[in-house]
Amino acid sequence: MRNYPHLAAFSRLPTEVVDEIAKYVAVCELKALCLVSKQTGDVATRRLYHTICLTELKGSVGCLQTLAVRKDVARCVRRLTIQSPCRKLLLGNFYKLAVDALRQMVNLTGLDISEMGRHLTSLLVDVPFPRLVELKIPQSSKLMPFLHTHGKNLKVIIIQTGIPDSETGDNNNNNNNPSSSSKPSIGTTFRQIETPELMTYIGPCDIIPYVLPGSQVQFLTVSWDPRLKRSELEKITQSLKLSKKGITGMDNLVAGWNHSHLLEIIAENVPSIEMLGVKIVCPAMNKETIDEYLFSIEESLGKMQCLRMLSLMVLFQPHKYRLQDLDSEHDFIKQLGSSIATLTACTLPSTTRWKRFGEQYWFPIIDVDSDPLQGVKMQWFFKAFANGLYPSELFTKVSGGIEYEVFEELMPLRLLWDMDEDEDEDYETTDEDEDEDEDEDEDEDEDEDEDLTFEGQGEEE
Numbered sequence: 004m005r006n007y008p009h010l011a012a013f014s015r016l017p018t019e020v021v022d023e024i025a026k027y028v029a030v031c032e033l034k035a036l037c038l039v040s041k042q043t044g045d046v047a048t049r050r051l052y053h054t055i056c057l058t059e060l061k062g063s064v065g066c067l068q069t070l071a072v073r074k075d076v077a078r079c080v081r082r083l084t085i086q087s088p089c090r091k092l093l094l095g096n097f098y099k100l101a102v103d104a105l106r107q108m109v110n111l112t113g114l115d116i117s118e119m120g121r122h123l124t125s126l127l128v129d130v131p132f133p134r135l136v137e138l139k140i141p142q143s144s145k146l147m148p149f150l151h152t153h154g155k156n157l158k159v160i161i162i163q164t165g166i167p168d169s170e171t172g173d174n175n176n177n178n179n180n181p182s183s184s185s186k187p188s189i190g191t192t193f194r195q196i197e198t199p200e201l202m203t204y205i206g207p208c209d210i211i212p213y214v215l216p217g218s219q220v221q222f223l224t225v226s227w228d229p230r231l232k233r234s235e236l237e238k239i240t241q242s243l244k245l246s247k248k249g250i251t252g253m254d255n256l257v258a259g260w261n262h263s264h265l266l267e268i269i270a271e272n273v274p275s276i277e278m279l280g281v282k283i284v285c286p287a288m289n290k291e292t293i294d295e296y297l298f299s300i301e302e303s304l305g306k307m308q309c310l311r312m313l314s315l316m317v318l319f320q321p322h323k324y325r326l327q328d329l330d331s332e333h334d335f336i337k338q339l340g341s342s343i344a345t346l347t348a349c350t351l352p353s354t355t356r357w358k359r360f361g362e363q364y365w366f367p368i369i370d371v372d373s374d375p376l377q378g379v380k381m382q383w384f385f386k387a388f389a390n391g392l393y394p395s396e397l398f399t400k401v402s403g404g405i406e407y408e409v410f411e412e413l414m415p416l417r418l419l420w421d422m423d424e425d426e427d428e429d430y431e432t433t434d435e436d437e438d439e440d441e442d443e444d445e446d447e448d449e450d451e452d453e454d455l456t457f458e459g460q461g462e463e464e
Contacts, residue, residue, distance in 0.1 A: 025050040052079040058086050064097070070104035077107030082137075084115040085123075102126045113137040117163035121145055128152055136200070139163065142207060147196075150214065154196045160214060162206030164226050208239050216245035222252035222278070227265060229258045236265060240272040252278035254314075259285055260292065263299040270306035277345075279307065280314040283352075290328060293317075293352050297335045305342040313339075314350040324353040324376055329367065329383045332357070333392075336365050355380060364393055 025033065025046050036047040052070075057063035063085065070077040085101065087093060101123060105111070112134050116123050121143030128148045135153055139161040140146065146162065154160075201218035204211070207226045215223075231239075243250045250273050257265065260283065269276070283296075297315075304313070332351045340346050340359060349365075350356045353376060356368040369380050388398055 021046050022049060048076060049079045052076055054082040055080055056084040056086070060087060060093075063087065064100065067100045067104040070107060071100060074107050077104065078110050080108045080111055082113035082115075083108065083111060086115075086118050098123050098126055102130060105132075106130055108132075110134055115139040117141050117161070124149055146210070147213070150196050150198075151194075154198045154201075154214065156200055157198060158200050159203045160198075160201060160206065161203075162210060164207050208236075211239050212242040215242050218246055219248050220246045221248050221250060222254075223250065224254040224256070226256045227258075227262070229262070233264060233268070236268050237272070240268050243273050250276060252276070254280040254282070256282045256284065259283075260296045260299075263303055266300050266303035267306070270303055274307065275309050276307055277309050278312045279304075279310060281316070283315075283317045284319065285317065290331070293328070294331050297331070297351075301335065301339060304339060308343060309345055310343050311345050312348050313346065315352055316350065316354070317352045324379060326379060326383050326386070328353055329355065329379065333365060333387075337363070340365060360397065364397065366393075 028036075028047075028050070030051070033047040033051050036043040037051075038044070055066065057066060070080065083105075105114075105127060109131075111132055114132070114135060114137070116127075117139045118141070120141060124140060124143055125145040128145060129152065132153055134156065136156055137159040138153070138157055140149065141163045150157075150160070195216065196213050198214050198218045201214060201220055203222065204214060204218075204220050205224040208228060208231070211223075211225065227236075253269065253273070253276060255265070262281075266281070269279075300315075304310070332353060332355060336349050336351065336357045339349070341363070347359050348356060354374075355376065357365045358368055360366050367380050367384060369377060369384070374380065387393055388395065
């Protein structure tokens, strides 16, 4: 057998360095390395099986069979995602095969089975995952036992809501409602889940009292059930105070417009919150509805004196925004900004991002590339200056980030505003201008002299 000096040098490198080098090798080259030698094959195998995403049924079965049989390959897997487009057609043998393969993945750090229903979750309750830190899982009755078994090392928990379950008889009729999916029967029989390493939580509100106390969560995304009573909301929000590091950011998904009491409860229990987002699922809307909504939550938001960033978005909105809508939003954000001195940026239902300039002025941020309301915002921007809403000296400072082509589209509007100022200006020439004119005249005279000299030389020749 021939000796290859480069393989000897390669073997002296630490495994971590070799794996880092393998990150920059193409898949086809990694497959070729599997045929060179056992040493290069081990390096290529670790990289090829590091992250697996199973989306097709045929390929999923073959891959799971390999992982179930070959323990050395299964130990290379760090992240696994199973997404079957035909989950209702899967038989019990597929789930059994998946469990057999997952039992061999002792080094797994990330698992995503959020689209596989509750059946796979129930089978994995007793499967050990000693290094699992990131979990994305569907909401089901087996969720709590699973978290009790694997929650100690978890840093990220993402609970998928609204996934219909064929085993429980749920259908797709309420799939648009984030609170209509089958909820786990959480009651006094469940004990506290130890999550000392948890840093990120995304999921339904009713799981919060069991996973957040004692965790390190600072920012979370919550899907709220509109059927909850005020006492239940207070119990959930009070558990937010039990996070070791304190909640500073919160993104909320709510259904309907009547949730001002929710923001009031959040302000009472999490007064130090700095970033707050509210996504509203309510297709029935108009200008009057939006104005009433903003008015109803203004007092609750005013109690969050540490708030720096605010986002109020409406999902599935059919409303067409006009100039008067931006007028209402400007009045709202100006009033809110006067009561919250720390607030610097705010996104309102029109998707307009308002940014504070100085202490009392708020300007709309215009994205010239992908903003569907670009024209409306630009018209509002110029008219606001024309009507004296902002001092004219701020125009050049604020408009500096807007592309020249956008200004050209609204040139008539800009000229109407500048016309009066241009007529009153007195253009006087300065001494510097006169000196520049004299220099230009001298340059022209020198050019004429050179031409004459050239012509004279030609005549002499």
